Amino acid sequence: METRPNHVQDQTPEGAKDWLAEADRLLPGGLLGRGGLPRDVRFVAARGEGARIFDTEGRAYVDYLAGAGALILGYGHPAVTAAIRHQAGEGVLFFSTPSVPTLRLAQAIAEAVPSAEKVVLTTTGSEATQYALRFARAFTGHDRILKFEGAYHGNHDAVQMNTARRARSNSAVGESDSLGVAHAVEETVLIAPYNDLEAVERIVREHRRELAAIIVDPIQRGGVFPLPDFLPGLRRIADDNGVLLVFDEVIVGFRLAYGGAQEHFGVIPDLASLGKIMGGGLPIGAVAGRAEILSLADTGRGDLADHVLINGTHHGMALAAAAGLAALEALRQPGVYDRLNAWSDTLRAEVRGLLERHSVPAVVDGLGSFWHLAFADRPHRNHADSLAADAKRIKAFDTELIRNGVHLFPGGRRLVTTAHGDAEMEDTLRAVDAACRRVGAA
Ligand SMILES: Cc1ncc(COP(=O)(O)O)c(C=O)c1O
Structure with a gap:
């Protein structure tokens, strides 16, 4: 099986069956909801653990969808x-x-x-x-x-x-x-x-x-x-x-x-x-x-x-x-939100730093454990600002992030969980660096 850069290998891949083909056969658009990803970055989830999802091919992703926000403690707390x-x-x-x-x-x-x-x-x-x-x-x-x-x-x-x-x-x-x-x-x-x-x-x-x-x-x-x-x-x-x-x-x-x-x-x-x-x-x-x-x-x-x-x-x-x-x-345990928000602050600062180093003109915005990235010249203050941002470029950038082991909705909300730690920071930044090289400065 071919591996992608930055992916941690799951020890127990389900492998064999082409679950994506099953999804396409049974679900409209092969999805449970919205989608629109190129086929090579689509996957079927096999399991989640902490801040990571593992797909049926055994690849791992640092997850920023967090069950659309429901899983603030990560998978399997x-x-x-x-x-x-x-x-x-x-x-x-x-x-x-x-x-x-x-x-x-x-x-x-x-x-x-x-x-x-x-x-x-x-x-x-x-x-x-x-x-x-x-x-x-x-x-x-x-x-x-x-x-x-x-x-x-x-x-x-x-x-x-x-x-x-x-x-x-x-x-x-x-x-x-x-x-x-x-x-x-x-x-x-x-x-x-x-x-x-x-x-x-x-x-x-x-x-x-x-x-x-x-x-x-x-x-x-x-x-x-x-x-x-x-x-x-x-x-x-x-x-x-x-x-x-x-x-x-x-x-x-x-x-x-x-x-x-x-x-x-x-x-x-x-x-x-x-x-x-x-x-x-x-x-x-x-x-x-x-x-x-x-x-x-x-x-x-x-x-x-x-x-x-x-x-x-x-x-x-x-x-x-x-x-x-x-x-x-x-x-409710002491310090939980402080740690979650501090991790998110560090991530935003590091991502901003990487974008600057690659001369990629993007806006990294956020609050607490929400973060957002847009190819725009200023933070979004309303929906018209979101529409004015470069949609094609963020889709290409985020698709590259998925390709490099970061799970998110292209152009969408990114949510941090209490399970995100040093390894997830490192893997995310490596993926951002790869995405900057590939599409960022283009
Ligand atoms: C702000 C907001 N309101 C309502 C909903 C709908 O919640 P549910 O998907 O549980 O029906 C969502 C889900 O993403 C949401 O983000």
Whole structure:
């Protein structure tokens, strides 16, 4: 078997079967989600360990996808694995009956997240944003929401708008990124550019009588980080106009800080959606917010039509709650976030240094354990900036990184885990150096 540079060889490759061919035969596009990689860098995962993924050919990759952010402790963290094993023997789900792990997880959320007067548990982050918006509509009696151009809030129709690259800048109402979304839904979504309080204020004032909520990802995909006055400004605009502020903390929750964006930025929304890390890698989500809003789900209030309906077979399932509790306990240990963020700072500085040495004009941006690389002349402040960056070049660069043993989504978010150590730093920098030589200075 041919090896690629920088790849650590797995001792137990599955080898023989052409799993990529199986993926192509069975899955649309050979994928579970988005893709678009050249075939020679596509692979099928055999297993993960710490900060690395091993493919079915026995090659290893330093992983910066981290289960789309869910695996902040890396693969196979012993405490999380033990909790899953234990809970599997105790009962994986009890449907609508609360279980002890589920309640402990709700307690942990209430202690960590400032907005969490009450907690509604879901199965995914997408459901968490879907329910948050349903609560906002029910509470305000208004139908429309405002979201930011380029922001991803999950896979449901109401937010599958203006996240894709083709989205035009500053369109007034939503443009779906997916076939199959009813046009009527687009009309319920207003679109604003990120980091532009003036535009937000104008749109919110104009539509305040039909607007339920502003939903914002405190760190938006595409390497878009908030300017210091942006999130406090959204809080003020929401208050001034009687609309709710929803933080989508599905990816930043328990990552930017244990108390998420609310703790990091000191801004408290009315509702927050959570997911990923709080399930220790298993599917779970939550809406954490003001009691008077979330109490609309209380079925003791009378007629069913008077409720926000919350119902799902796997909502708040015990197995995921147990895994999440183990993950959160590991994250509460002293110094965890300091070490994670310091490692990420060092990586960003080293990558910047390498790019400079190779005279590659790129921007390395980031915050905490998020990092981002773009062929652009300034950091991204909104989706239009992301669109202006050189997409072809970052794809070529990142493809070269994968070829050299670094796993990421070309042009996408890079997430560090607590399992990234000296060896991963060394291997990543070697891959960046190779990518700079190959495509960087071209
Ligand atoms: C900010 C944000 N919101 C919502 C979601 C959707 O979460 P899930 O994939 O668990 O449905 C994601 C997932 O990537 C996300 O990053």
